[in-house]
Amino acid sequence: MTNLVVGTAGHIDHGKSSLVRALTGIDPDRLKEEKERGITIELGFAHTAVGDTRIAFVDVPGHERFVRTMLAGVGGIDCVLLIVAADESVMPQTREHFDICCLLGIPRGIVVLTKSDLADSDTRALVRQDVAELVKGSFLESAPVLDVSATTGDGLDQLREAIAGQVTQVRRRPVEGAARLPIDRAFSMKGFGTVVTGTLVAGRIGIDDELIVQPGGRLVKVRGVQVHGRPSMEAIAGQRTAINLGGVDVGDVSRGETLLTPDTLSVTRRIDAELDLLRSARPLKHGARVRLHNGTAEVLGRVSIAGTSSEIAAGARELVRVRLEAPAVLTRGDRFIIRAYSPPVTIGGGVVLDPAPTRPGVRTAEGRASLDRLRIARDNGVGAVTAMIEAAGLAGIAQSSLAPRAGLTAAQVGIVLRTLGAQGVVMAGGRLIAAAPLAKASTALVALIAASHKAKPMSDGLPREEARERIFARVPAAIFEKVIDGLKAAKALVGAERLALPTHKASVAGADDQVRAAIIEAYRAGGLKPPDAAAIESSVKAPRPIVEKVTALLLREKVLVKLDTIVFHGAALQKLKEEVIALKDSAPGGRATVDVTAFKDRYGVSRKYAIPLLEFLDRERVTRRTGDVRLIL
Numbered sequence: 001m002t003n004l005v006v007g008t009a010g011h012i013d014h015g016k017s018s019l020v021r022a023l024t025g026i027d028p029d030r031l032k033e034e035k036e037r038g039i040t041i042e043l044g045f046a047h048t049a050v051g052d053t054r055i056a057f058v059d060v061p062g063h064e065r066f067v068r069t070m071l072a073g074v075g076g077i078d079c080v081l082l083i084v085a086a087d088e089s090v091m092p093q094t095r096e097h098f099d100i101c102c103l104l105g106i107p108r109g110i111v112v113l114t115k116s117d118l119a120d121s122d123t124r125a126l127v128r129q130d131v132a133e134l135v136k137g138s139f140l141e142s143a144p145v146l147d148v149s150a151t152t153g154d155g156l157d158q159l160r161e162a163i164a165g166q167v168t169q170v171r172r173r174p175v176e177g178a179a180r181l182p183i184d185r186a187f188s189m190k191g192f193g194t195v196v197t198g199t200l201v202a203g204r205i206g207i208d209d210e211l212i213v214q215p216g217g218r219l220v221k222v223r224g225v226q227v228h229g230r231p232s233m234e235a236i237a238g239q240r241t242a243i244n245l246g247g248v249d250v251g252d253v254s255r256g257e258t259l260l261t262p263d264t265l266s267v268t269r270r271i272d273a274e275l276d277l278l279r280s281a282r283p284l285k286h287g288a289r290v291r292l293h294n295g296t297a298e299v300l301g302r303v304s305i306a307g308t309s310s311e312i313a314a315g316a317r318e319l320v321r322v323r324l325e326a327p328a329v330l331t332r333g334d335r336f337i338i339r340a341y342s343p344p345v346t347i348g349g350g351v352v353l354d355p356a357p358t359r360p361g362v363r364t365a366e367g368r369a370s371l372d373r374l375r376i377a378r379d380n381g382v383g384a385v386t387a388m389i390e391a392a393g394l395a396g397i398a399q400s401s402l403a404p405r406a407g408l409t410a411a412q413v414g415i416v417l418r419t420l421g422a423q424g425v426v427m428a429g430g431r432l433i434a435a436a437p438l439a440k441a442s443t444a445l446v447a448l449i450a451a452s453h454k455a456k457p458m459s460d461g462l463p464r465e466e467a468r469e470r471i472f473a474r475v476p477a478a479i480f481e482k483v484i485d486g487l488k489a490a491k492a493l494v495g496a497e498r499l500a501l502p503t504h505k506a507s508v509a510g511a512d513d514q515v516r517a518a519i520i521e522a523y524r525a526g527g528l529k530p531p532d533a534a535a536i537e538s539s540v541k542a543p544r545p546i547v548e549k550v551t552a553l554l555l556r557e558k559v560l561v562k563l564d565t566i567v568f569h570g571a572a573l574q575k576l577k578e579e580v581i582a583l584k585d586s587a588p589g590g591r592a593t594v595d596v597t598a599f600k601d602r603y604g605v606s607r608k609y610a611i612p613l614l615e616f617l618d619r620e621r622v623t624r625r626t627g628d629v630r631l632i633l
Contacts, residue, residue, distance in 0.1 A: 083112050204234050
């Protein structure tokens, strides 16, 4: 059987609940107070079947005080019955409910003139004119308009047929992929525990599924499923369902929360959106506090208008950022309603463009332009993700955020990733980065290294960590490494701990090649008894700062080697290693040892030199100390 969720909308006491009861035989007014007062206070639910179509009704309150409850019920419906009493015509809540249906993008509907037995034909004709004026230019402009009496039964069969006929025309909800159930009721049943109800807007929920209640992150397990009041192994998208949950107390779940597959939707306090303000509303000022309704949730927030405008004119459409005062579960493409903070009247609605924006503040030209790109790409998953990636700059966006943030299924994510790869988007550390900011960062890094060479010509490169802190401090380390690898592959960069341009040759300002050569020769001539710094300065005949800088450079180049506090020529140490290794070959039985005294005598050095030289041989694994002697390995 196919499923259809039908909602009622209209003014108080226009016969919404009576009509549902007449169609289904089920009284949607379930509260004692509702029956005593004769009005619907809470959401009411009923169901019936017409042929192969199972129809679930969501009966909503019509009184102004209960519009927020109406919003909790109307978000998940496929078709709306706009109820207008034939003896009263269009009333204030008729208009507000109709506006809400338009703003939420409800695709189909039927206009029902109830209490037709209480109005003559002339009156009904006038009411039809009022209704036609109300719905002109809307999704209900060509909708059927049926006269019905819940009291006499006139018109009920025609209405049932008209409702069943909607099933072939409404959009099909996505059954595959993540489950999403906005909770409109939560209660406890003896012997069962916590039960939540709602319209499953996407996916499927089966017994033993592990889900999460957001916001709040409470993990739950499905213990039972009912569809239309009957036990079922699973519920699928488009069905009204009751879910028995394990692992959570009823006091920890409430209307406005969402039951969903873990890690599939964004829990956010900030959204970028496209907002339509009703013609009947007052202009909305920048920074205005509003009530945002999505699904069954109501959250307070403040509206920031993109660009430099100070207000949104009545009837206008504008790009905005809404900063929420409490977390909400939203994804790209979700529709919402905004009501004024006080008095709480409906003033507009919109669609979420990005539930987790990373772009700059929307009041800037750059922020406004970024939202413009996102709006243009609204119906294109690749275009939307591309706009998000570009807005994120060098930081990119996490691949894992594509599904919850862009409202994509797993299959769509795969398609988007392949397309992005062909467009030059790069992956680094699980994040997607546009080619342009990577190229800009590469250019900036090369320029930074070039400036470092100019400022410190004797240095053999810019320290790696300094480069990262200067340009890549606010992005993951993997992105820095990606840029480094790319520059090295292009032969534009060399080095490891210190980064340098391939053309760079360390030099000391004020020192020519003769000074460098003289220092090298002084240490080479000294062999294993090198001169100290004062002697080098005297023999080279160069200022001390120059001698110190050149010596430091030669140490980094490993032309010179420092053992403890003494500087040796690298070639002298290499020759020492070769000579000591040769001693083993000439020793009887191939076993040779050396001690401090023998080493001093053989090489004519004092203990000052002998000890650091022997320790150097130990480190180089030429010798191994055993007591007072060293075994030549």
